[in-house]
Amino acid sequence: MIDATGRPRSLLLLGGTSDIALAVAEAYAARTPGLRVTLAARPSARRDQASHRLEAAGCTVRPVDLEARSAESHEAAVRAAAEGGDVDVAVVAYGLLGDNERSWTDVAAGVELAEVNYVGPVAAGIALGALVRQQGHGVVVALSSVAGERPRRSNFVYGSTKAGFDAFYTGLGEALREHGGHVLVVRPGFVRSKMTEGLDPAPLATDPQSVAAAVLGAVDARKEQVWVPGTMRPVMSVLRHLPRPVFRRLPI
Amino acid sequence: MTALHPAAARRRLTGWGRTAPVVSEVAGVRTPDDVVALLSSDAPARGLLPRGLGRSYGDAAQNAGGLVLDMTGCDRVLTVDADGGFVRVEAGVDLDRLTRVLLPLGLWLPVVPGTRQVTVGGAIAADVHGKNHHVSGSFGDHVIDLDLVTPDGKLHTLTPDGPDAQLFWATVGGMGLTGVVVRATLACIRAETSYAVVETERCRDLDQLLERLAEGDDPSLPYSVAWFDAMARGSRLGRAVLTRGRLATLDDLPAKLARHPVRLPSTAGPSFPVVPGGLVNRASGLAFNELWFRKAPSRPTTGVHGIGAFFQPLDGVRDWNRVYGPRGFCQYQFVVPFAEVDAFRRAVRLIARSGRPSCLNVLKRMGPTNRGLISFPAPGWTLAVDLPVGPGLDELFRDLDDLVLAAGGRVYLAKDARMPEGHLERMYPRLEEFRAVRAAVDPDGILVSDLSRRLLDRP
Numbered sequence: 001m002i003d004a005t006g007r008p009r010s011l012l013l014l015g016g017t018s019d020i021a022l023a024v025a026e027a028y029a030a031r032t033p034g035l036r037v038t039l040a041a042r043p044s045a046r047r048d049q050a051s052h053r054l055e056a057a058g059c060t061v062r063p064v065d066l067e068a069r070s071a072e073s074h075e076a077a078v079r080a081a082a083e084g085g086d087v088d089v090a091v092v093a094y095g096l097l098g099d100n101e102r103s104w105t106d107v108a109a110g111v112e113l114a115e116v117n118y119v120g121p122v123a124a125g126i127a128l129g130a131l132v133r134q135q136g137h138g139v140v141v142a143l144s145s146v147a148g149e150r151p152r153r154s155n156f157v158y159g160s161t162k163a164g165f166d167a168f169y170t171g172l173g174e175a176l177r178e179h180g181g182h183v184l185v186v187r188p189g190f191v192r193s194k195m196t197e198g199l200d201p202a203p204l205a206t207d208p209q210s211v212a213a214a215v216l217g218a219v220d221a222r223k224e225q226v227w228v229p230g231t232m233r234p235v236m237s238v239l240r241h242l243p244r245p246v247f248r249r250l251p252i
Numbered sequence: 253m254t255a256l257h258p259a260a261a262r263r264r265l266t267g268w269g270r271t272a273p274v275v276s277e278v279a280g281v282r283t284p285d286d287v288v289a290l291l292s293s294d295a296p297a298r299g300l301l302p303r304g305l306g307r308s309y310g311d312a313a314q315n316a317g318g319l320v321l322d323m324t325g326c327d328r329v330l331t332v333d334a335d336g337g338f339v340r341v342e343a344g345v346d347l348d349r350l351t352r353v354l355l356p357l358g359l360w361l362p363v364v365p366g367t368r369q370v371t372v373g374g375a376i377a378a379d380v381h382g383k384n385h386h387v388s389g390s391f392g393d394h395v396i397d398l399d400l401v402t403p404d405g406k407l408h409t410l411t412p413d414g415p416d417a418q419l420f421w422a423t424v425g426g427m428g429l430t431g432v433v434v435r436a437t438l439a440c441i442r443a444e445t446s447y448a449v450v451e452t453e454r455c456r457d458l459d460q461l462l463e464r465l466a467e468g469d470d471p472s473l474p475y476s477v478a479w480f481d482a483m484a485r486g487s488r489l490g491r492a493v494l495t496r497g498r499l500a501t502l503d504d505l506p507a508k509l510a511r512h513p514v515r516l517p518s519t520a521g522p523s524f525p526v527v528p529g530g531l532v533n534r535a536s537g538l539a540f541n542e543l544w545f546r547k548a549p550s551r552p553t554t555g556v557h558g559i560g561a562f563f564q565p566l567d568g569v570r571d572w573n574r575v576y577g578p579r580g581f582c583q584y585q586f587v588v589p590f591a592e593v594d595a596f597r598r599a600v601r602l603i604a605r606s607g608r609p610s611c612l613n614v615l616k617r618m619g620p621t622n623r624g625l626i627s628f629p630a631p632g633w634t635l636a637v638d639l640p641v642g643p644g645l646d647e648l649f650r651d652l653d654d655l656v657l658a659a660g661g662r663v664y665l666a667k668d669a670r671m672p673e674g675h676l677e678r679m680y681p682r683l684e685e686f687r688a689v690r691a692a693v694d695p696d697g698i699l700v701s702d703l704s705r706r707l708l709d710r711p
């Protein structure tokens with residue numbers, strides 16, 4: 001359980017090599033000495049590095065295997081995380097940006113994006129929902145994106161997967177409320193990270209540490225949605241309502 | 253969560269501090285037999301826990317995802333023996349009700365906490381103390397016997413010196429983790445009136461207060477406590493209002509009051525409204541502290557007060573815990589040995605320097621420990637502050653923990669909502685004995701609270 005002053009004792013990172021997930025874990029580790037972290041990701045050198053990074057931050061890390069495109073793999077990872085005691089915060093952080101032009105012209109590429117960014121997270125959400133109902137408490141941090149709020153020509157396949165993801169986790173929050181669950185949907189703008197390496201930062205770009213700080217603040221305040229940076233919220237609100245001919249011509 | 257018990261309903265629970273909400277199945281219990289039946293059937297996956305009126309501040313009376321037995325319906329007063337001076341009750345009876353039953357018979361409870369809205373079961377489980385701890389000890393010291401249902405569904409009658417004394421003293425202060433108390437017999441004291449004679453004096457700073465308290469206690473005034481200003485800094489650090497009293501006899505009452513020497517404290521008055529964001533901030537906190545200090549007469553005075561006003565001044569406002577806003581608040585209460593008066597000073601300074609608003613700050617001397625394995629009271633200085641949850645609160649608590657640990661003190665579990673793992677072992681020297689009793693009566697770990705998950709049960 002997250003204690004009265006906002007300290008969890010254990011975290012589950014689904015997509016444990018994501019820069020944002022790691023930044024969230026580090027931020028919590030600063031609050032909770034000896035924080036237990038289950039790091040679910042594909043076995044790889046990157047996962048090893050991520051483990052070392054969290055150990056250096058004082059965490060006790062347990063790596064478990066996760067294959068984003070396999071539904072069973074999510075259930076197994078959640079079960080493994082719950083073995084050592086309650087899971088206080090779970091972060092659903094994995095995702096692919098993909099190449100938009102390929103993604104809407106090549107079936108395999110488009111379907112992969114849909115599976116990794118939407119189908120997998122649905123499996124994760126179902127497993128986490130079962131865990132929260134059993135525990136009577138639990139926070140799920142779901143990393144969505146402003147891209148899902150209004151799909152753009154330049155990244156609409158990714159945007160469409162995030163739109164589905166966002167709707168699923170928003171609804172999951174409603175469903176878990178009466179069971180003591182708290183789901184936070186996080187909508188960052190452009191985050192400078194491994195995922196966006198080589199891309200030109202969009203306006204209002206942010207970094208993983210800022211996203212992590214916003215996540216902790218929102219969890220503390222029991223908010224259900226947070227935009228990062230905060231100014232993204234009014235910006236997106238305007239963008240959502242622009243007539244399509246105008247929106248189309250925007251240089252974004 | 254599927255229903256764990258036919259009569260259970262899913263409910264969101266917190267402690268009095270309104271932090272860390274969780275959901276449990278709550279089953280209303282009406283009789284001791286209900287408890288026996290519940291504990292004799294299959295144990296729920298996440299265990300079960302008794303709960304009284306939820307006046308513990310943190311997570312002691314909640315069990316996330318498990319079953320919680322609401323004991324407040326098991327509330328019969330079974331016998332009152334006015335001549336023998338004892339009362340036998342079911343554990344869900346609250347101290348307010350008991351006060352109303354006892355006072356007209358010339359009896360009262362030897363130990364009452366700062367609110368009458370606690371059940372007898374909760375008072376035993378936390379081994380609560382009152383303003384007279386240094387003279388009369390804590391609640392458990394006046395329990396003649398108690399009936400405990402252990403997780404195997406068996407009913408045991410325990411006495412402080414009987415064959416099961418170890419289980420008795422693990423249950424007193426044991427935070428509901430040894431079984432469910434269903435009945436108890438309590439020794440009473442004589443009370444001719446429902447009034448107290450109270451001496452009130454101001455102390456200009458912490459040094460003067462500690463000096464006054466160290467002069468020793470006036471045995472003719474067994475109740476004593478100081479309210480102190482937790483926000484004033486510099487030369488006014490720790491300025492305080494010291495009150496000491498005793499129960500009034502008929503002779504103490506002015507003629508007007510003597511005509512009705514027993515006037516029961518009024519039942520809870522207006523309810524506190526829900527205020528988004530809460531009302532306590534630095535400005536209102538400072539104003540409150542100033543007012544409270546000024547309210548006390550500048551010269552020592554003696555007066556007659558109703559026991560409600562003297563012992564439980566907050567019981568007049570229902571739901572006052574909402575004043576702290578949606579994130580709730582924590583109470584931090586610790587005790588350090590008398591010799592560690594410097595640690596005590598530093599703690600007051602830390603709290604004042606933090607600039608956090610705290611209004612209900614009490615300080616008193618405690619007397620000897622009893623045999624409760626993890627009872628809180630210990631000889632020394634105790635201090636309690638209420639602090640709204642906000643950024644950085646955790647760091648203040650960590651600093652206070654360090655001070656308390658270094659001074660050989662301890663934190664009160666009935667107030668705790670945040671202590672990290674590992675501290676308890678250093679604070680409660682008899683913790684391993686407590687663990688051993690628990691392992692013997694509850695080998696399958698059926699009695700579980702969020703507090704025990706956090707501090708006692710190693711994952």
Ligand SMILES: Cc1cc2nc3c(=O)[nH]c(=O)nc-3n(C[C@H](O)[C@H](O)[C@H](O)COP(=O)(O)OP(=O)(O)OC[C@H]3O[C@@H](n4cnc5c(N)ncnc54)[C@H](O)[C@@H]3O)c2cc1C
Binds near residue numbers: 373380426429
């Ligand atoms: C305004 C205020 C002032 C207070 N002042 C004082 C004070 O001066 N001194 C002091 O010592 N405390 C004080 N307290 C704390 C309070 O007295 C204790 O927390 C007490 O335990 C609350 O009783 P409850 O019935 O509400 O129990 P709950 O808070 O519901 O439960 C507390 C613990 O008791 C256990 N429990 C409850 N019923 C049973 C049962 N039948 N059998 C076994 N275990 C049981 C629970 O499992 C839990 O661990 C104060 C609290 C408030 C809100």
